[in-house]
Amino acid sequence: xxxxxxxxxxxxxxxxxxxxxxxxxxxxxxxxxxxxxxxxxxxxxxxxxxxxxxxxxxxxxxxxxxxxxxxxxxxxxxxxxxxxxxxxxxxxxxxxxxxxxxxxxxxxxxxxxxxxxxxxxxxxxxxxxxxxxxxxxxxxxxxxxxxxxxxxxxxxxxxxxxxxxxxxxxxxxxxxxxxxxxxxxxxxxxxxxxxxxxxxxxxxxxxxxxxxxxxxxxxxxxxxxxxxxxxxxxxxxxxxxxxxxxxxxxxxxxxxxxxxxxxxxxxxxxxxxxxxxxxxxxxxxxxxxxxxxxxxxxxxxxxxxxxxxxxxxxxxxxxxxxxxxxxxxxxxxxxxxxxxxxxxxxxxxxxxxxxxxxxxxxxxxxxxxxxxxxxxxxxxxxxxxxxxxxxxxxxxxxxxxxxxxxxxxxxxxxxxxxxxxxxxxxxxxxxxxxxxxxxxxxxxxxxxxxxxxxxxxxxxxxxxxxxxxxxxxxxxxxxxxxxxxxxxxxxxxxxxxxxxxxxxxxxxxxxxxxxxxxxxxxxxxxxxxxxxxxxxxxxxxxxxxxxxxxxxxxxxxxxxxxxxxxxxxxxxxxxxxxxxxxxxxxxxxxxxxxxxxx
Numbered sequence: 001x002x003x004x005x006x007x008x009x010x011x012x013x014x015x016x017x018x019x020x021x022x023x024x025x026x027x028x029x030x031x032x033x034x035x036x037x038x039x040x041x042x043x044x045x046x047x048x049x050x051x052x053x054x055x056x057x058x059x060x061x062x063x064x065x066x067x068x069x070x071x072x073x074x075x076x077x078x079x080x081x082x083x084x085x086x087x088x089x090x091x092x093x094x095x096x097x098x099x100x101x102x103x104x105x106x107x108x109x110x111x112x113x114x115x116x117x118x119x120x121x122x123x124x125x126x127x128x129x130x131x132x133x134x135x136x137x138x139x140x141x142x143x144x145x146x147x148x149x150x151x152x153x154x155x156x157x158x159x160x161x162x163x164x165x166x167x168x169x170x171x172x173x174x175x176x177x178x179x180x181x182x183x184x185x186x187x188x189x190x191x192x193x194x195x196x197x198x199x200x201x202x203x204x205x206x207x208x209x210x211x212x213x214x215x216x217x218x219x220x221x222x223x224x225x226x227x228x229x230x231x232x233x234x235x236x237x238x239x240x241x242x243x244x245x246x247x248x249x250x251x252x253x254x255x256x257x258x259x260x261x262x263x264x265x266x267x268x269x270x271x272x273x274x275x276x277x278x279x280x281x282x283x284x285x286x287x288x289x290x291x292x293x294x295x296x297x298x299x300x301x302x303x304x305x306x307x308x309x310x311x312x313x314x315x316x317x318x319x320x321x322x323x324x325x326x327x328x329x330x331x332x333x334x335x336x337x338x339x340x341x342x343x344x345x346x347x348x349x350x351x352x353x354x355x356x357x358x359x360x361x362x363x364x365x366x367x368x369x370x371x372x373x374x375x376x377x378x379x380x381x382x383x384x385x386x387x388x389x390x391x392x393x394x395x396x397x398x399x400x401x402x403x404x405x406x407x408x409x410x411x412x413x414x415x416x417x418x419x420x421x422x423x424x425x426x427x428x429x430x431x432x433x434x435x436x437x438x439x440x441x442x443x444x445x446x447x448x449x450x451x452x453x454x455x456x457x458x459x460x461x462x463x464x465x466x467x468x469x470x471x472x473x474x475x476x477x478x479x480x481x482x483x484x485x486x487x488x489x490x491x492x493x494x495x496x497x498x499x500x501x502x503x504x505x506x507x508x509x510x511x512x513x514x515x516x517x518x519x520x521x522x523x524x525x526x527x528x529x530x531x532x533x534x535x536x537x538x539x540x541x542x543x544x545x546x547x548x549x550x551x552x553x554x555x556x557x558x559x560x561x562x563x564x565x566x567x568x569x570x571x572x573x574x575x576x577x578x579x580x581x582x583x584x585x586x587x588x589x590x591x592x593x594x595x596x597x598x
Contacts, residue, residue: 059158065111066151070165073118073149077103078169082221085122085145085169086207103147104209119150122169124176124218145169145220174221176253177246179229181215184237184259185327186293191215192260195234201227201248224250233355234260237323238295261324264352266300267317267359268334272548274366274578275541282364282548283312285529289322289332289350290340297340298322298332312532312546324354336364337550341523344551344574364548366578367571368541371515371558373585374428375506381412381421381499388426389504395419395490405469406500407433413498419490421499426483429505429588431475434498436464441495443488445474450483462497470500475588481507505587510536515543515558515585518597522568523552547578557597558583565591 076099077085085103089096095106095117103122108115125146151163179197182189192215199219200206204227209217230243237259248254266289272282286301300318302311322332333347350360382399383391396416403411411434412421423430432445440462447456460474476484490497514533521527532545541547543558549571557566569581585592 059160061112062114062153062155062158063160063163065114066116066153066163067165069109069111069116069118070149070151070163073099073120073151074147074165074167077120077122077147077149078167082145082174083204083207085147086209086219086221088208088210090208103145114153114155116151116153119152121148121150122146123212123216124178124220125168175224175248175250177219177222177227177229177248178253178255179211179217179219180255180257181211181217181231181260182257183261183326184293184323186325186329187327189259190326195260196232198230198232199227200230201225220253222248224248229256229258231258231260233262235263235321235323236260237293240321240323261326262354263320264322264324264354265318265320265357266322266332266334266350266352267315267357268300268362269315269360270336270362270364270548272364272366272546273574273576274368274547275576278576279363281314281546282366283314283532283546284316284336284364284548284550285312286336286338287316287318287334287362288337288339288342289318289334289352290343290347291325291329291332293325293329294323299338301338320355322352324352324356334360334362335551336362336548337524337552338521338527339524342521342550342552344572363574365551365571365574366542366547366576367519367544367549367554367556367569368547368578368580369517369543369556369558369569369583370536370541370580371511371517371543371560371583371585372508373511373560374508374587376587377427377504377506378407378433379423379425379502379504380408381410381501389502390422390424391502392422392424393420394422397421405467406435407470408501411435411498411500413496414490415494415496416490417492419497421488421497423486423502423504424483425486425502425504426481427504427506428479428481428508429476429586430479430484430486431472431503431505431588432486432488432499433470433501433503434462434473435467435469435500436462436471436473437467438463438465439496440464440498441493442491443473443497444491446487446489447476448485448487452485455484459491463495472503477590478508478584478586478588503587508584508586511543511560511585513560515560515583516597517543518557519549520555520557521550521552522555541578542580556581556583558585559596560585561596562594563592564595564597565589565593 084101087102089102089105095108099107106119108117122145125144147167149165181192181195183192193211193213195211197217198206198208203223211217227246228243229246246254268287270282270284271279288297288299290297302313331349331351334350335343335347348360348362350358352358379389396419397412397414399412401410403409442459442461445458449455514535517533519529533543534545536543554569555566563585565583565585567581567583571579573579
């Protein structure tokens with residue numbers, strides 16, 4: 001082969017070798033970079049793995065420490081007496097910084113810098129089925145104390161549930177007290193949870209438990225004796241009691257149930273209507289909250305300031321005394337008055353919530369009490385005329401002066417048959433005043449109107465064994481205001497008739513002074529109230545400052561300080577026409593009596 005051909009082949013080979021070496025250098029750089037990235041990822045994974053292992057190790061350590069604390073707490077509770085196990089920390093729900101001597105408490109403890117919260121509970125259970133004793137039959141016993149210790153820690157439990165340890169403890173010999181609390185709901189009472197129940201005895205002091213979800217608390221290991229069971233913040237249905245007395249016998253379990261509720265408040269305001277006024281503010285001294293679930297209604301009111309006056313108010317609060325009914329028929333009927341007999345056909349309805357306040361507006365019918373009287377004029381016996389009267393005589397009469405004991409020490413008398421004494425007057429009534437004695441007898445009385453029509457007549461007897469002066473021997477009934485003539489005639493018989501004076505009643509009119517008024521509620525067995533009075537005005541009728549009074553039947557008594565009278569009224573009309581009752585204090589009114597209303 002020629003030399004130049006060899007040299008050409010050698011150059012070609014060299015070029016191919018150079019190209020091959022150049023290509024392989026690029027592949028090597030990529031491989032190096034990929035290898036470096038893989039190493040970095042592996043290193044990161046290794047570090048993450050190290051962190052996860054550390055976290056897992058920490059969580060396991062926390063759980064192990066929590067488990068140890070729970071076991072230690074169970075050991076603590078096994079060393080407590082039954083009385084101590086029954087009790088709860090009075091500072092709850094705050095947690096103490098160390099374990100105390102209660103079966104129901106919480107406390108904190110720090111281990112290796114980590115704070116733990118330990119919550120202890122102790123409840124009594126029956127050996128038959130393991131259920132809470134108060135949900136078992138009344139003959140069951142509180143056989144065991146079930147304890148539980150729950151431990152949590154600050155790091156949200158590291159995603160793990162709390163550690164809980166349980167134990168069963170057999171109580172010492174003694175008596176048991178099983179209590180279940182319900183709310184009195186209709187038709188089925190519901191258990192009341194989280195209610196504090198105190199049991200106080202001379203040997204134990206006060207033990208405190210809180211009802212569970214079944215409304216249950218069980219006190220075991222109690223020395224035999226009498227205990228007081230109380231429930232702070234609650235009242236008992238139907239009795240409003242805040243405590244009860246129970247007897248515990250050694251070896252036996254006493255099972256009691258109570259319907260309890262946190263008392264609520266009713267705040268009632270009142271309105272009434274009467275001519276010219278509709279739905280105006282009214283007042284009263286008592287109101288009733290009634291419900292058929294209760295054995296008796298709740299009555300709330302303003303205390304009387306004295307035995308003869310009542311405190312009336314436009315708003316009355318019951319205070320926290322009303323049992324909070326629940327379920328069906330849970331509304332109270334609210335109405336003015338003092339007993340169930342005062343209930344109107346459609347009372348105001350109010351639902352009372354536990355520890356809440358319910359505000360209601362209660363209508364009252366208006367009672368318009370009009371008290372009438374008249375002015376009286378006493379006229380002496382001598383003949384003559386005065387303002388609104390004329391005195392005259394026909395026949396034989398003796399006109400005596402210096403007659404001690406008679407009106408103005410004068411009198412006129414006669415035993416002459418047919419002799420007549422006359423009084424012509426203008427007014428609404430007349431009364432003949434005379435003296436009685438053993439020489440006096442019958443007299444004929446006749447009353448005529450202005451048309452000389454006889455409207456009343458009588459024969460009266462003035463005889464008495466002893467002399468009595470200023471006797472009202474005859475009075476007319478209430479007359480229409482007008483002019484009348486009274487004639488007193490001496491009959492045949494020889495006995496004397498005497499005229500001492502006359503009392504003329506003026507026209508009937510509303511009293512111009514404030515009367516005294518007493519209302520007797522006949523629906524409630526005759527209970528009395530003393531409403532504020534006034535002189536009637538053109539703006540408001542009646543003698544009551546506010547005429548709103550309870551629905552029902554009343555007897556109204558009114559007096560002017562010297563005489564009194566009564567009248568019945570059915571206070572049942574709620575409309576603005578109201579209920580009017582007239583009481584008459586005029587001198588010849590039927591039923592008039594001396595004295596004052598009490």
